[in-house]
Amino acid sequence: MSENNENRTLAHSKVEISVNPNFTTAFLSFTKPENGGLDVTFEKVMEALKEKNISYGILEDEIRKAVDEKRYDENICAARWTAPVDGTDGKITYHFDTNTMIAPVEDEHGVVDYKNLGLVRNITSGTCIATITMPTDGTPGTDITGRSVPQKRGVPANIRAGTGTSLINNGTELIAAVDGNLRFTNGAFSVDEKLLINGDVDVSSGNIDFIGSVTVRGNVCEGFSVSSKKDISVNGYCNGATLSAEGNISVRIGSINSTINAKGNVTLGFCENSRITADGDVESQSFVGGEVFAGNDIRAVGKGVMVGGKYTALNNIDAMTIGSENYTKTMLILGNNAVLYEERENLRRSIAELDDKADQLGKILNSLSEMQKVAKLPPEREQMKAEALRSRLKMQADAKRKQARVEEINAALELAQNLYISCRKTLYPGVTLRINSNIMQVNSKNCCCRAVVENGDITIKPL
Secondary structure (H helix, E strand, O other), rough: OHHHHOOOOOOOOEEEEEEEEOOOOOEEEEOEEEEEOOOHHHHHHHHHHOOOOHHHEOHHHHHHHHHHHHOOOOOOEEEOOOOOOOOOEEEEEOOOOOOOOOOEEEOOOOOOOOEOOOOOOOEEEOEEEEEOOOOOOOOOOOOOOOOOOOOOOOOOOOOOOOOOEEEOOOOOOOEEEOOEEEEOOOOOEEEEOEEEEEOOOOOOOOOEEEEOOOEEOOEEEOOOOOEEEEEEEEEEEEEEOOOEEEEEEEEEEEEEEEEEOOOOOOOOEEEEEEEEEEOOEEEEEEEEOOEEEOOEEEEEEEEEEEEEEEEEEEOOOEEHHHHHOOOOOOEEEEOOHHHHHHHHHHHHHHHHHHHHHHHHHHHOOOOOHHHOOOOOOOOHHHHHHHHHHHHHHHHHHHHHHHHHHHHHHHOOOOOOOOOEEEEEEEEEEEEEEEEOEEEEOOOEEEEEEEEEEEEEEEEEEOO
């Protein structure tokens, strides 16, 4: 028996530490002691880890538990790194479609407007085009030896500020820097303050409604319109079209059967059977038919023909030839007073119509009131009475408002103006001249003359 004890070898518990190549984890295992050898201890494991240069992420609770439970010959995770957190890449959130394909626009009710092809996208200065999310750096990690492990930093979003745009708020917003047309080309948004239509305004472009100035290199075709918050310039002609601008309008060749409205001046090569309204001057080489109103002057320049139609200017009218040898009916109205006279006459006619309708409704109301004294009115008669009363009150209020405007005009008509109609070649019979409240029918041919008001009458004098 003593001989067998002498042959048994004393064996202490051995601790083995294995580390993966990237130093992200370390595992320990320990053997069972033999023949009375010493068992593993927590301190012994910590010494073994230290010998392997492991100083970070040590799982002390797991180690103590494994030692206490005597989990021999198991692979036990003793240390674990803190992985780096990579940053996130920047991103762009567009608030406008980057697809600029031209196609008919459909409204919220499903109605398709085939004359609105979406060629223009109006945008005002300061409008946010895109929101940019900035990249994040992330955080570095630490391996089990305590060394820092670099993270992958986020990549900034690739965005460029095109013409007419700006990056603000430390690059987190792309905004329109000007009013204009928003376009997306070559991977970037841009805003054009001026809109250029290289050809005609027709089915290929659709109607144009732009916040800035518009230049049309071709023509504006029948049934189409161009609207601008600034100026409009047409290199060709407009035929059966509508132009509207808060600035000036220029049509190099001319206008046929079109409607043109401008807050500024209107300049035309020729004007034929068109309706022109301008707060400033209207100028053309010839005016044939139509109706023209100018808040300042009307000028027929060049060959300077003004024949047929109605021409109203709040200041002066200047032409080479007015009327024609055929005695074409042509009316020239000059001065604010003349315009006010016309407005007053229209108001008076409207007031008379309103009064007549109100009287008719009054008779209906009286009739219904008499019926009501005898018996209760049926529901449909009660409704008729209520509607008649509402309509009559509305008409009376409208008539009262228009009468107040008539009184304003009466006061304004007392003001005098020194105005003239100048004709540098021939003023033909068939022309009606109205300067303020004075009217004159031209009955004889006059050359190189000027029409003015003297002693309360229109007088034609030589230039």
